[in-house]
Amino acid sequence: MSAAKGYFGKPMKRVEDPRLIKGIATYVDDITLPGMLHAAVLRSPYAHARINNIKADAAKASPGVVGVFTGADVNDKCGLVPCASPMPDSKIPKHTVLASDRVYFVGHPVAVVVAVDRYAARDALDFVEVDYDPLPVVSDPEKALEKDSPLTHPEFRTNVAFTWSVANGGLDAAFKRAHRVIKQRMIHQRLTPMAIEPRGCVASWHAGEGTLTLYTSTQIPHLVRTLLPGMISVPENRIRIVAPEVGGAFGSKLNLYAEEALCSHLAQRLGAPVKWIESRRENAAATIHGRDQIGEYEVAVKKDGTLLAIKSKTLADIGAYCQLNTPAIPTLTGLMLTGCYKCKAMRMDVVGVYTHKMATDAYRGAGRPEATYVIERLMDIIADELKLDPVKVRLKNFPKPTEFPFDTLTGLTYDSGNYQGALKKAQQISNWNKLTKQRDAARKSGKLFGIGLSTYVEICALGPSKMMSAGGWEWGCVRIEMSGKVTVITGATPHGQGQETSFAQIAADKLGVPIEDIVVMRGDTAVAHYGRDTYGSRATVIGGAAILMCIDKIIAKARKLAAHLLDTKEKSVEFRDGKFSAKGKPKKALTWKQLAPEAYVAKNIPQNWEPGLEASSFFEPPNCTYPFGTHIVAVEVDRDTGEVKIVKYVTVDDCGHQVNPLLVEGQLQGGIAHSIGQALFERTVYDENGQLLTGEFMDYAMPRAKDIPEYLMDSTVTPSPSNPMGIKGVGEAGTIGATPAIANAVMDALSPLGIRHLDLPLTPEKIWRAIAPVKVK
Amino acid sequence: MKTVVNIRVNGVEQKHEVEPRTLLVHFLRDCCRLTGTHVGCETSICGACTVLFEGKAVKSCTLLAVQADGSEVTTIEGLAGDGRLHPVQEGFWERHGLQCGYCTPGMIMMAVQLLERNPKPTREEISHAIEGNLCRCTGYSHIIDAIEYAARKIAEVKK
Ligand code: FES
Numbered sequence: 012m013s014a015a016k017g018y019f020g021k022p023m024k025r026v027e028d029p030r031l032i033k034g035i036a037t038y039v040d041d042i043t044l045p046g047m048l049h050a051a052v053l054r055s056p057y058a059h060a061r062i063n064n065i066k067a068d069a070a071k072a073s074p075g076v077v078g079v080f081t082g083a084d085v086n087d088k089c090g091l092v093p094c095a096s097p098m099p100d101s102k103i104p105k106h107t108v109l110a111s112d113r114v115y116f117v118g119h120p121v122a123v124v125v126a127v128d129r130y131a132a133r134d135a136l137d138f139v140e141v142d143y144d145p146l147p148v149v150s151d152p153e154k155a156l157e158k159d160s161p162l163t164h165p166e167f168r169t170n171v172a173f174t175w176s177v178a179n180g181g182l183d184a185a186f187k188r189a190h191r192v193i194k195q196r197m198i199h200q201r202l203t204p205m206a207i208e209p210r211g212c213v214a215s216w217h218a219g220e221g222t223l224t225l226y227t228s229t230q231i232p233h234l235v236r237t238l239l240p241g242m243i244s245v246p247e248n249r250i251r252i253v254a255p256e257v258g259g260a261f262g263s264k265l266n267l268y269a270e271e272a273l274c275s276h277l278a279q280r281l282g283a284p285v286k287w288i289e290s291r292r293e294n295a296a297a298t299i300h301g302r303d304q305i306g307e308y309e310v311a312v313k314k315d316g317t318l319l320a321i322k323s324k325t326l327a328d329i330g331a332y333c334q335l336n337t338p339a340i341p342t343l344t345g346l347m348l349t350g351c352y353k354c355k356a357m358r359m360d361v362v363g364v365y366t367h368k369m370a371t372d373a374y375r376g377a378g379r380p381e382a383t384y385v386i387e388r389l390m391d392i393i394a395d396e397l398k399l400d401p402v403k404v405r406l407k408n409f410p411k412p413t414e415f416p417f418d419t420l421t422g423l424t425y426d427s428g429n430y431q432g433a434l435k436k437a438q439q440i441s442n443w444n445k446l447t448k449q450r451d452a453a454r455k456s457g458k459l460f461g462i463g464l465s466t467y468v469e470i471c472a473l474g475p476s477k478m479m480s481a482g483g484w485e486w487g488c489v490r491i492e493m494s495g496k497v498t499v500i501t502g503a504t505p506h507g508q509g510q511e512t513s514f515a516q517i518a519a520d521k522l523g524v525p526i527e528d529i530v531v532m533r534g535d536t537a538v539a540h541y542g543r544d545t546y547g548s549r550a551t552v553i554g555g556a557a558i559l560m561c562i563d564k565i566i567a568k569a570r571k572l573a574a575h576l577l578d579t580k581e582k583s584v585e586f587r588d589g590k591f592s593a594k595g596k597p598k599k600a601l602t603w604k605q606l607a608p609e610a611y612v613a614k615n616i617p618q619n620w621e622p623g624l625e626a627s628s629f630f631e632p633p634n635c636t637y638p639f640g641t642h643i644v645a646v647e648v649d650r651d652t653g654e655v656k657i658v659k660y661v662t663v664d665d666c667g668h669q670v671n672p673l674l675v676e677g678q679l680q681g682g683i684a685h686s687i688g689q690a691l692f693e694r695t696v697y698d699e700n701g702q703l704l705t706g707e708f709m710d711y712a713m714p715r716a717k718d719i720p721e722y723l724m725d726s727t728v729t730p731s732p733s734n735p736m737g738i739k740g741v742g743e744a745g746t747i748g749a750t751p752a753i754a755n756a757v758m759d760a761l762s763p764l765g766i767r768h769l770d771l772p773l774t775p776e777k778i779w780r781a782i783a784p785v786k787v788k
Numbered sequence: 789m790k791t792v793v794n795i796r797v798n799g800v801e802q803k804h805e806v807e808p809r810t811l812l813v814h815f816l817r818d819c820c821r822l823t824g825t826h827v828g829c830e831t832s833i834c835g836a837c838t839v840l841f842e843g844k845a846v847k848s849c850t851l852l853a854v855q856a857d858g859s860e861v862t863t864i865e866g867l868a869g870d871g872r873l874h875p876v877q878e879g880f881w882e883r884h885g886l887q888c889g890y891c892t893p894g895m896i897m898m899a900v901q902l903l904e905r906n907p908k909p910t911r912e913e914i915s916h917a918i919e920g921n922l923c924r925c926t927g928y929s930h931i932i933d934a935i936e937y938a939a940r941k942i943a944e945v946k947k
C-alpha cells in the first residue's frame with residue numbers, strides 16, 4: 012500500500028476525540044444500571060498471615076449493606092484465577108477469588124461488602140473483623156532462595172515457582188576464545204503501571220435469559236469471555252463482555268482478575284447488577300506490577316568489540332501468584348537478550364521466585380525493556396572497558412540490512428531491519444560531533460555531562476498462534492450497509508491507541524470512500540464476536556490486516572454484482588476509487604451507495620449470489636514484527652543535588668510504514684515517558700515485612716510535565732514483510748528503547764568519577780550517594 | 789442525615805439532597821449525572837477531577853459538595869458553548885493531546901484557568917501549570933502543544 016495516497020500515512024486527528032474532550036464518553040464508572048449495587052473489597056494489611064476468623068455481623072448490620080461475603084461463602088462457587096502460560100515445572104498455587112485461610116500479599120482480597128451505594132459499602136469494610144495471625148514474610152527474591160527462608164506457599168516447600176532456559180551456540184568455546192569477559196549485575200526494579208483510571212467493573216445478570224453482561228475496564232474482553240466460564244458457571248455463549256472507554260492500561264488490564272469473577276458471581280447471586288471500582292490504593296497494591304528481575308550478566312568479547320557470547324542467570328520476582336501471563340514475561344527477556352546484535356552463543360536461565368508481594372505480569376514492554384536495558388548497558392560497558400567508541404561497538408555487531416530476515420540464536424526471525432540507517436540518522440539529527448564536543452567542553456569546566464545511546468530492537472505484533480497460549484490471530488468484520496455507509500468491526504480492543512481512526516483510514520483508502528462514511532466498532536463481544544484484543548503492540552498490525560482481508564472479500568463479491576448490473580463479464584469489471592465500471596466505460600460506474608441497496612434488496616442479483624455485502628476474517632500473521640531505532644540522550648547531572656536534567660533527546664524509530672504519523676508520535680512519546688519514569692524516578696517499594704510503601708500517587712513518582720524534554724523525533728521506514736501494509740507495532744517501542752539511552756547518558760556523565768554502573772531508578776539521592784564519597788576524596 | 793446542596797453547574801441549578809460528607813466530584817457524577825469529571829486518586833494528586841469552582845481550577849475530589857453550596861461550578865461538559873468547542877478542547881483534538889482521555893477533562897479545565905491568567909504562556913509555564921495533573925498515556929508533549937495551540941487560537945479570536 013503506498014504511503015502517499017489517500018488517508019494512509021497522513022497525520023490525521025482522531026475521530027474518537029470529540030466524545031472524550033467533551034466529557035461525554037462512557038468509562039466503566041460512568042455506567043449506572045437500574046437497581047445497581049456497589050461492592051467494596053476488604054484487603055489484607057499483612058503480607059503473610061493466617062486468617063483465624065472473620066466476623067461480618069457488624070458489617071452486615073451497617074446501614075445500606077446488602078451482603079458481606081468471605082472466602083468461605085464464594086470460593087467454592089468461583090473457579091481459580093487463571094494462569095495461561097505455566098512453564099512445564101510451574102508450581103501454581105490455588106488462586107481463589109477471596110483468601111481462604113491465608114493471605115499472601117498486602118492487598119490480598121479477604122472479603123467483599125455489597126451495599127446500596129459506594130459510601131455505604133466502604134463504610135462497612137471497617138466493621139468486618141478479621142482475626143489474623145501474622146506469619147513470617149519474604150519480600151526479597153534472593154533471600155527467598157536461601158535455605159531457611161520463610162515460604163510464600165509452604166505447601167511447595169520452596170519459593171521456586173518455575174525455571175526456564177534458552178540457550179544456543181557453543182557457549183564455553185566462545186568464552187574461551189574471548190579476549191575479555193565482562194560481568195555486570197543489574198537490577199530491574201519493580202514498577203507499578205498506574206493507569207490513571209483504576210480497574211473496575213459492572214456485572215449484570217439476566218436471570219430470564221441466563222446471560223451475563225460484564226462491563227469491565229479491560230484490554231481483553233474476548234479473552235475474558237473465553238476464560239470467565241472457567242470461574243463462574245455460565246457458558247461462553249451466554250457471556251457478553253464490554254470494554255467501554257478504558258482509561259489507560261499499559262498491560263495492567265491484560266488479565267482476568269478475581270474481582271471480575273467475584274462481581275459476576277455476586278450479580279447472579281443477588282439478582283442485581285454489581286459495580287466495583289478500584290481505589291487508587293487498591294490499584295497500587297492489587298493490580299499487577301511489572302519488571303522485577305535481578306540478573307548476573309556475562310559477555311565474551313574480542314578486543315575489537317566483537318560480541319561473541321552472552322549469558323545470564325536471572326531471578327524473576329513474580330510475587331505471590333501467577334496471574335494470566337506472569338511466567339511468560341521473563342521469557343520475552345530471554346528471547347530478546349541478544350538485541351540487535353550478532354552473537355555466537357547465548358544462554359539465559361530464569362528462576363521465577365515467589366515472594367509475599369503482588370504478582371508481576373505484562374507492564375508496557377513486558378520483558379523486552381529488561382532485555383534492551385541489559386544489552387544496551389553492556390554495549391556501553393564493553394566500549395568503556397575496551398576504550399572503544401560505543402557507536403563503533405554497535406556498528407561492528409549489527410547485522411547488515413542484507414542479512415534480513417535475520418535468525419537469532421534464540422529462535423526468532425527478525426523480519427526486516429536497517430539498524431545502521433537509524434543510528435546514522437539519529438547521529439545526524441543530534442549533531443553528534445558538536446554534541447560530543449559540547450560534552451568535552453562541559454567536562455573541562457567541571458560539569459557532569461553525558462551522552463547515551465540505545466539502538467534497540469523489539470518483538471511485537473504478537474504473534475503467530477504457534478507462539479501464543481490462546482491464538483495470535485485477529486478478527487475483523489466489514490459491512491457495507493444498505494445506505495452505503497461502512498461499519499468496520501475489530502476484535503482488537505483499542506483503548507486510547509486510536510484505531511477508530513487508523514482503521515478508518517485503512518478502510519477508507521481500500522474501499523475508496525470518504526472517511527466520514529466509516530464507523531469503527533470495538534470492545535463489545537456482542538458486536539465484535541471474536542478477537543484477541545490489544546497487547547504486545549499488535550492491534551494495528553494484525554487487526555488492520557484482518558480488516559484488509561475483509562475488504563478484499565467484499566470487493567471480490569461486489570465485483571460479481573457489478574458485472575451483473577453493468578451487464579458485463581466479471582473479469583472486465585474494474586474497481587478504482589470506490590467505483591466499479593466495465594473496462595473502457597468509466598462513465599457508467601457504480602458506487603458503493605448504488606451497489607449496496609441492490610445487494611440487500613436482492614431483487615436484481617446474479618444467480619447463486621448470496622445477498623449482502625459483509626465479510627469477516629481472521630488474519631494469522633506469519634511472524635511477529637521487529638521495530639527498531641536509535642535514541643540519543645544527553646544529560647547534565649547536578650553535582651550538588653544528584654539531579655539529572657535531560658538536555659537533548661533524539662529518537663529515530665522505525666516501525667515500517669506509518670498509518671498515522673501523529674498517532675505514532677503519540678505512542679512513542681507516551682512510551683518514552685514511561686522510560687523516563689523507570690530510568691529516573693519510579694520504583695515499587697516493599698519493606699522487609701512486605702508492606703507496600705508506594706501505595707499512592709504521592710509515594711510512587713511518575714513523571715510530570717516538567718520532567719519531559721523537548722524531543723527531536725524522526726523515523727526511517729523499513730517495511731515489514733509479515734503483513735500486507737508493511738507496518739510494525741509501536742505501542743511499546745518507546746518504553747523498550749528509551750530507558751537504556753537515559754541510563755547510558757547518566758552513566759556516561761558519571762564516568763569521569765570512575766562510576767561504572769548504578770541500578771535504576773537514577774534518583775537524585777542515589778546519584779548523590781554515589782558521587783559524594785568521590786567528592787570528599 | 790442528609791442536607792440539601794444547591795450548586796449552579798454549567799449554568800444550571802442543581803439541587804440535591806446529599807450526605808454532608810459527599811465529595812463534590814460525587815455530587816457532580818452521581819447526582820448531576822455529569823460523568824465527564826473523573827476520579828483517579830481521591831487524594832488531590834492526579835487532577836483528573838479538576839473543575840472550575842467560582843472560576844478557579846480545583847480538585848473536586850477534595851472539596852465537599854456542601855462547601856460548594858451556593859456557588860458556580862463549571863465542568864468539562866459546560867465548556868463547549870453553542871455546540872462549538874472551547875479553544876482548549878480544540879487544541880487537544882488538533883494536537884493529539886489525549887489518548888485514553890481519562891486525564892483529559894481535568895487537564896483541559898486546568899489549561900482553561902492557565903490561559904485566563906496567562907494568555908501567552910511559554911512551554912515551561914505550561915508544564916508548570918499542569919504539574920498537578922497526571923497523564924500516563926501521552927507523555928505530556930502533545931498536551932503542551934495543545935495548550936500552545938489554544939493560546940494562539942484565543943489570541944486570534946480576540947484580534
Ligand atoms: S481524583 Fe482528584 S486529584 Fe485525583
Ligand code: FES
Nearest residue numbers: 887888891923925
Ligand atoms: S490520556 Fe490517558 S491518562 Fe492522559
